[in-house]
Amino acid sequence: MIPRRRAVLAASPALLAAGRARAQSPDLDLTGRFVQGGHAIGRTWPRALVFVDGEALSSASEAGWFVVGFDRDAPASVEIEVRADDRWARRRLTLAPGDFPTSRIDGLPPSTVEPADPALLERIRREVVLKTEGFASRLDADHFRDGFAWPLDAVRVTSAWGAQRVLNGTPARPHYGIDLAAPPGTPVRAPAAGRVSLAEPDLHFEGGLVLLDHGQGLITAYLHQSRLDVRAGQDVVRGQTLGRVGMSGRATGPHLCWRMKWRDRNLDPSLMVKS
Numbered sequence: 001m002i003p004r005r006r007a008v009l010a011a012s013p014a015l016l017a018a019g020r021a022r023a024q025s026p027d028l029d030l031t032g033r034f035v036q037g038g039h040a041i042g043r044t045w046p047r048a049l050v051f052v053d054g055e056a057l058s059s060a061s062e063a064g065w066f067v068v069g070f071d072r073d074a075p076a077s078v079e080i081e082v083r084a085d086d087r088w089a090r091r092r093l094t095l096a097p098g099d100f101p102t103s104r105i106d107g108l109p110p111s112t113v114e115p116a117d118p119a120l121l122e123r124i125r126r127e128v129v130l131k132t133e134g135f136a137s138r139l140d141a142d143h144f145r146d147g148f149a150w151p152l153d154a155v156r157v158t159s160a161w162g163a164q165r166v167l168n169g170t171p172a173r174p175h176y177g178i179d180l181a182a183p184p185g186t187p188v189r190a191p192a193a194g195r196v197s198l199a200e201p202d203l204h205f206e207g208g209l210v211l212l213d214h215g216q217g218l219i220t221a222y223l224h225q226s227r228l229d230v231r232a233g234q235d236v237v238r239g240q241t242l243g244r245v246g247m248s249g250r251a252t253g254p255h256l257c258w259r260m261k262w263r264d265r266n267l268d269p270s271l272m273v274k275s
Contacts, residue, residue, distance in 0.1 A: 021093075028082055028089035036098035037162055037268035040068045040080060041145060048084035057263060058216050065142035067218050069262030070095055072162050072174060103163035103175060105252065112205065112250040113167045120204065127203050134198030134211040134219070134232075135261055141194075141215030147274035148191035149238065151222065151258055152245070156181045158255060161268040176266040177223065177257040184254040186245040188222050191273070196234045196242075201227075206257075207248025212236065216262075220269055223257035224248050 023030040023040075032040040042050070043064050050058040050066050060066040060082065068080055074095055081090040115121055159179035165172040190212060197219065198211035208225030226246025230236060247254045260269035 023091045023093060026089075027087065028080070028091055030080065030091055030093070033271040034070075034093050035096040035271070036070060036074050037072050037266075038070050038095070038271045039262070039267055040070075040093065042066045042068065042080065042082070044082040044089065045084035045087065048082040048087075051079075051081040051083065053079050054081075061140070061142040061215070063142060063145075065145045067142075067144050067216055067262060069218070069260075069265040069267045071265035071267070072098060072100065072176070074265075098162055100162040100164060100174065101160060102166060103159050104166045106168055107252055108168050108250060110168070113170060113172075115204075124204055127200075127205075130198060130200060131203075131206075131209075131211075137195070137197035137211070137213040137219065138217055139195050139197075139213040139215045141213075143193040143214040144216075144218050144272070146192070148269065148272040149189070150180075150270075150273055151189050151191050151242075152180050152182050152186060152256060153189070154182070157270075161270065177221070177259040178268065178270050180256045180258060182245045182254065182256060184226060184244070184246055186256075187241045188225060188243050188245060188256055190236045190238055190240045190242055191220065191269070193237050194220070194235075196230045196232050196236065199228050199230055199232045199234075201225075203249060205250045207251065208243055208246060209249075210242045212242070219261050221257075221259040221261070223259070224251045224255060 021034045029043045030040045046064045048060045077094050079092045158181045161178040163175045165175045194212040194214040197213045201208045206223040210222045212220045225243035228243040229241050245256050258269050260267040
């Protein structure tokens, strides 16, 4: 087991090789992991509009902080621009390619891979609505500015982020989470402050699920929990217990699947962890 402060992604050497990067101008400072699945944390004028490749997607906090995410299939370069009144600043970033392996999982119940029962399909549709509402949360905050901790006290990565999934022999969409093995009942802790936008104990695919809004559309997700210790609308601090590791939903053993989204983009949450 690896202590949180020393955890590394041995399964993703290309991501580690990208390292942390910085791009500066007098009015726009960007740090982060400039790689597919990574992110940029910026500092600029308070409440400035934030444009990504010409599209207005966000605005900076009162202190001038903002975040931008790069999804798994992000292009090789991206332009970030900020505007405040008649002022503007712009930076073009070069993104390193990700290294995404293939992950095969067998022995899953057929209903969790290719559900066909009408009642189950209706349940899944209802749960999609709940999750969509949770991910649509837009807390006016910048809790991401100081980086993240690991959500478990000891970390063992069993499936890297972005892996192409093959479930029971059937190709599936990429795995937009990082799987962390741990004994059942292990506390799951908030890696940064935020507000709970969803807390559901028994979803078909995710099992016990908590969504945590860290501000500006940056949402982290904690799947397969056996118990939830928070409720929707609750504000939590870094290190607070969200629930317990389990194997509910689509899982073959006890683990935490940790995910992150920025608006409609899937990000690798481990790249937010400060070493």
